[in-house]
Amino acid sequence: xxxxxxxxxxxxxxxxxxxxxxxxxxxxxxxxxxxxxxxxxxxxxxxxxxxxxxxxxxxxxxxxxxxxxxxxxxxxxxxxxxxxxxxxxxxxxxxxxxxxxxxxxxxxxxxxxxxxxxxxxxxxxxxxxxxxxxxxxxxxxxxxxxxxxxxxxxxxxxxxxxxxxxxxxxxxxxxxxxxxxxxxxxxxxxxxxxxxxxxxxxxxxxxxxxxxxxxxxxxxxxxxxxxxxxxxxxxxxxxxxxxxxxxxxxxxxxxxxxxxxxxxxxxxxxxxxxxxxxxxxxxxxxxxxxxxxxxxxxxxxxxxxxxxxxxxxxxxxx
Amino acid sequence: xxxxxxxxxxxxxxxxxxxxxxxxxxxxxxxxxxxxxxxxxxxxxxxxxxxxxxxxxxxxxxxxxxxxxxxxxxxxxxxxxxxxxxxxxxxxxxxxxxxxxxxxxxxxxxxxxxxxxxxxxxxxxxxxxxxxxxxxxxxxxxxxxxxxxxxxxxxxxxxxxxxxxxxxxxxxxxxxxxxxxxxxxxxxxxxxxxxxxxxxxxxxxxxxxxxxxxxxxxxxxxxxxxxxxxxxxxxxxxxxxxxxxxxxxxxxxxxxxxxxxxxxxxxxxxxxxxxxxxxxxxxxxxxxxxxxxxxxxxxxxxxxxxxxxxxxxxxxxx
Numbered sequence: 001x002x003x004x005x006x007x008x009x010x011x012x013x014x015x016x017x018x019x020x021x022x023x024x025x026x027x028x029x030x031x032x033x034x035x036x037x038x039x040x041x042x043x044x045x046x047x048x049x050x051x052x053x054x055x056x057x058x059x060x061x062x063x064x065x066x067x068x069x070x071x072x073x074x075x076x077x078x079x080x081x082x083x084x085x086x087x088x089x090x091x092x093x094x095x096x097x098x099x100x101x102x103x104x105x106x107x108x109x110x111x112x113x114x115x116x117x118x119x120x121x122x123x124x125x126x127x128x129x130x131x132x133x134x135x136x137x138x139x140x141x142x143x144x145x146x147x148x149x150x151x152x153x154x155x156x157x158x159x160x161x162x163x164x165x166x167x168x169x170x171x172x173x174x175x176x177x178x179x180x181x182x183x184x185x186x187x188x189x190x191x192x193x194x195x196x197x198x199x200x201x202x203x204x205x206x207x208x209x210x211x212x213x214x215x216x217x218x219x220x221x222x223x224x225x226x227x228x229x230x231x232x233x234x235x236x237x238x239x240x241x242x243x244x245x246x247x248x249x250x251x252x253x254x255x256x257x258x259x260x261x262x263x264x265x266x267x268x269x270x271x272x273x274x275x276x277x278x279x280x281x282x283x284x285x286x287x288x289x290x291x292x293x294x295x296x297x298x299x300x301x302x303x304x305x306x307x308x309x310x311x312x313x314x315x316x317x318x
Numbered sequence: 319x320x321x322x323x324x325x326x327x328x329x330x331x332x333x334x335x336x337x338x339x340x341x342x343x344x345x346x347x348x349x350x351x352x353x354x355x356x357x358x359x360x361x362x363x364x365x366x367x368x369x370x371x372x373x374x375x376x377x378x379x380x381x382x383x384x385x386x387x388x389x390x391x392x393x394x395x396x397x398x399x400x401x402x403x404x405x406x407x408x409x410x411x412x413x414x415x416x417x418x419x420x421x422x423x424x425x426x427x428x429x430x431x432x433x434x435x436x437x438x439x440x441x442x443x444x445x446x447x448x449x450x451x452x453x454x455x456x457x458x459x460x461x462x463x464x465x466x467x468x469x470x471x472x473x474x475x476x477x478x479x480x481x482x483x484x485x486x487x488x489x490x491x492x493x494x495x496x497x498x499x500x501x502x503x504x505x506x507x508x509x510x511x512x513x514x515x516x517x518x519x520x521x522x523x524x525x526x527x528x529x530x531x532x533x534x535x536x537x538x539x540x541x542x543x544x545x546x547x548x549x550x551x552x553x554x555x556x557x558x559x560x561x562x563x564x565x566x567x568x569x570x571x572x573x574x575x576x577x578x579x580x581x582x583x584x585x586x587x588x589x590x591x592x593x594x595x596x597x598x599x600x601x602x603x604x605x606x607x608x609x610x611x612x613x614x615x616x617x618x619x620x621x622x623x624x625x626x627x628x629x630x631x632x633x634x635x636x
Contacts, residue, residue, distance in 0.1 A: 008429030025520065026424045028358055031347035040346055040358065042424065106344045106360065111326030202343065 005037050005052055005097070012041070012050075015094060018085045019101055021045050035213075040104065047104035048083060052097050058213070059091075059098045064139045065212050066090040066100055068132070068189060073103075075131035078124055078206050080105050107200025107207035115247040116204040118231055122251025124206040125194060125227055129220045130256055132189035141216035143192065145181050145272045148279035149174040155282050163285055164300050167278075173306065174275050181272065182219075182265045190223035191215055195230040221262035224252055225269035228317070229277070229305050237304035240316070249317060267313045274306035323355050323370055323415070330359070330368075333412060336403045337419055339363050353531075358422065365422035366401060370415050376531070377409075377416045382457045383530050384408040384418055386450070386507060391421075393449035396442055396524050398423050425518025425525035433565040434522040436549055440569025442524040443512060443545055447538045448574055450507035459534035461510065463499050463590045466597035467492040473600050481603055482618050485596075491624065492593050499590065500537075500583045508541035509533055513548040539580035542570055543587035546635070547595070547623050555622035558634070567635060585631045592624035 007015075013024050022044035030038045030049075037052040053059060066082040067090065073081040080103035082090050091100040110117055141147075152160065152170060160167040191198075192214040200208035232245040252258075258266075281299035288296050309316055325333075331342050340362035348356045348367075355370040371377060384400040385408065391399040398421035400408050409418040428435050459465075470478065470488060478485040509516075510532040518526035550563040570576075576584075599617035606614050627634055 009426035010429055012426075024426060026518075027426060028346075029349035030358075031349055040348075108327035108330075108342060108345060111328055200344075 005054070005095075007039065007052075007094075011094070012039075015050075015092065015099065016041070016043065018087075018092060019083060020086055021048065021083060021101070041101075049080070049102045049104050050099060051102060052094065052099045054097065061139060061213075062091050062098055062100065064137050065215060067137060068135060068212055068215055069102065071135045072128060072131050075127075077128050077131050077209070078105070078200075079128070079209050079212070105200055105208035105210070107202050109196050109199060110201055111196065113196060113231055113244065114204070115243055117201060118244045118247040119251035119254075120201070120204050120206045121194070121199055121227065121231065122224075122248040122253075123255050124199075124209055124251075125191070125224060126252040126255030128191065128209065129188045129223065135189050138217045139189075139215065141192065141218050143214065143216075143276050145174070145178045145275055148276040149178050151279040151283055152275075155279075155286055159286055160282060163282060164298075164303075167282065167299060167303065170275070170278055170303060170306075173271075173310075177268065177271050177275055180268055182261075182268065185219035185221050185262055185265060186259065187218060188220050189215055190218040190220060192218065192223060192226060194223070194227045219262075219269070220256070221258060221265055222269045222272065224249070224258075225266055226273040226276075228266075229270055229273045229302070229309075233305055233308075235301065236298075237301040237308070240305075240308050242316070242318070245317060263317070264314070266317045267309050270309040270316070271306050274302045274309065277302040278306070323372070323413075325355075325357065325370075325412075329412070330357075333368075333410070333417065334359070334361065336405075336410060337401060338404055339366065339401060339419070359419075367398070367420045367422050368417060369420060370412065370417045372415065379457060379531075380409050380416055380418065382455050383533060385455060386453060386530055386533055387420065389453045390446060390449050393445075395446050395449050395527070396423070396518075397446070397527050397530070423518055423526035423528070425520050427514050427517055428519055429514065431514060431549055431562065432522070433561055435519060436562045436565040437569035437572075438519070438522050438524045439512070439517055439545065439549065440542075440566040440571075441573050442517075442527055442569075443509070443542060444570040444573030446509065446527065447506045447541065453507050456535045457507075457533065459510065459532075459536050461532065461534075461594050463492065463496045463593055466594040467496050469597040469601055470593075473597075473604055477604055478600060481600060482616075482621075485600065485617060485621065488593070488596055488621060488624075491589075491628075495586065495589050495593055498586055500579075500586065503537035503539050503580055503583060504577065505536060506538050507533055508536040508538060510536065510541060510544060511548075512541070512545045537580075537587070538574070539576060539583055540587045540590065542567070542576075543584055544591040544594075546584075547588055547591045547620070547627075551623055551626075553619065554616075555619040555626070558623075558626050560634070560636070563635060581635070582632070584635045585627050588627040588634070589624050592620040592627065595620040596624070 016024050024043050026042040027039050030040050032038050035055050039050045041048045069079050069082045072079045083101040091098045157168045198211045228245055233240050278299045281297045285296045334342050342361050344360040345357050348358050350356050353373050357368040359366045387397050387400045390397045401419040409416045475486045516529040546563055551558050596617045599615045603614045
């Protein structure tokens with residue numbers, strides 16, 4: 001979480017002149033985003049988030065991500081609109097890096113969500129899945145269970161055991177998840193990363209779903225399972241709050257009822273979600289020096305969740 | 319520049335409840351401050367900066383700093399007010415760390431200031447010096463030339479030469495600055511660090527002077543000399559823009575004319591200012607690993623400024 005690039009007031013004023021957003025009054029670099037830099041801007045016409053994409057590879061996907069925000073926003077989903085420049089472009093290049101201007105939305109990310117909040121988040125996710133079904137663009141996920149299992153295989157048993165002696169257990173478990181993975185569940189564009197950090201709320205109302213940079217074509221029930229794993233446990237994954245999970249699913253079904261097949265698949269989908277976060281955390285752990293300023297997130301937090309889903313099956317979602 | 323501490327929405331809402339500022343609508347960690355964490359908050363009553371002081375030592379000085387903001391703000395200087403809690407306290411403790419709530423001010427820090435902007439900054443500094451003269455508290459500076467020369471002595475000739483072969487020249491130059499340092503110039507509370515980063519402007523108007531954490535009792539003309547060294551050169555210190563300097567001093571004198579003695583002292587005071595930034599940058603350079611993510615600032619940028627002031631004497635300020 002950092003601002004990787006220095007943008008001066010004059011650089012920014014020059015950039016903003018390409019948009020019909022009024023005159024710049026304030027800008028602050030904000031500590032959000034892992035692979036991009038973000039600033040909160042205020043102009044005479046409102047507030048905006050300016051994002052600079054620091055990794056070259058993301059630029060190719062920007063039309064998909066930024067167009068999705070416009071599509072969902074037009075369908076009244078609580079997501080920020082993309083502000084297009086005076087030529088209609090969704091992003092511009094500054095010093096070889098893509099930048100996009102996005103609507104600022106108020107709200108706070110809950111760290112200890114209530115049932116009412118979980119219900120609202122479920123409903124917002126269901127609304128988003130429905131609205132995204134007629135989004136004309138597609139994007140392949142690179143986070144299917146097979147992909148994430150490969151990441152863990154590349155880490156290797158010894159390195160995984162170095163993080164925690166129990167962590168290599170994930171390799172055979174992951175192989176079973178991949179083998180049993182359901183195909184042909186109803187699809188849409190899915191958020192894929194709807195952690196509380198990526199949801200803004202005022203009271204019980206969702207005012208914003210943000211950070212769609214993992215969005216891809218995928219199974220809607222998988223997105224719900226990701227959200228369940230992200231919202232319904234304490235940080236360490238030791239305690240699941242079933243009431244939160246029930247509220248999340250009830251909220252979701254108020255907008256989009258699950259089919260029997262989707263409901264039956266939830267335990268495995270949730271295990272697949274955990275597999276993915278175990279893989280990304282293990283990879284980050286091994287790539288981050290022990291003495292780095294960044295706090296490494298423990299992959300075991302999601303191995304505990306995975307074990308919960310394996311042990312409880314369908315009753316985890318009752 | 320970072321946010322060192324995680325504050326959740328619930329933690330923050332709990333903290334804000336101790337202040338009469340309304341209900342929280344948004345908060346973002348902002349990438350400002352070196353030894354503290356900062357958040358931009360929006361409530362139903364306005365916007366505020368929340369600062370958490372990460373270093374224990376600063377807490378003892380907080381009443382001085384926060385009271386100064388109130389004093390200057392009451393005198394219509396463009397500085398943010400301290401927001402006191404419902405018990406009247408200027409700061410509170412959270413998890414053993416002091417936090418303070420400060421008024422948010424609009425404006426942008428110019429990276430290539432104009433003459434009109436330099437004039438306004440000079441006037442704002444003069445206004446501040448006058449307003450601070452009846453501030454009842456004092457604080458000893460730890461950044462007198464003698465102190466900063468000691469820092470360079472502790473670095474040692476070899477280490478300084480490792481940064482740049484010409485850098486050890488600063489030791490005998492610094493000794494002469496210390497020997498000739500003028501005493502008994504008219505004093506007040508001085509900002510001591512009024513770089514463009516610490517000034518917010520809208521057009522040619524100063525909307526905010528911020529970051530008073532080096533403020534101390536000191537010679538007003540020294541503060542003007544610091545500001546001259548900070549505003550009137552390009553980044554590397556190779557080119558001085560005399561018109562910017564003239565505008566800065568004219569603006570200052572429009573509020574507070576310099577005495578003959580102060581004017582005569584400016585060349586040496588400016589060299590003392592450069593000595594200080596050479597010392598702090600050399601120390602940071604030697605303490606920051608070469609491969610750190612933080613960009614190290616080159617002490618030579620201020621050795622070049624110092625040479626300019628030595629070579630040009632009084633004409634640097636004409």
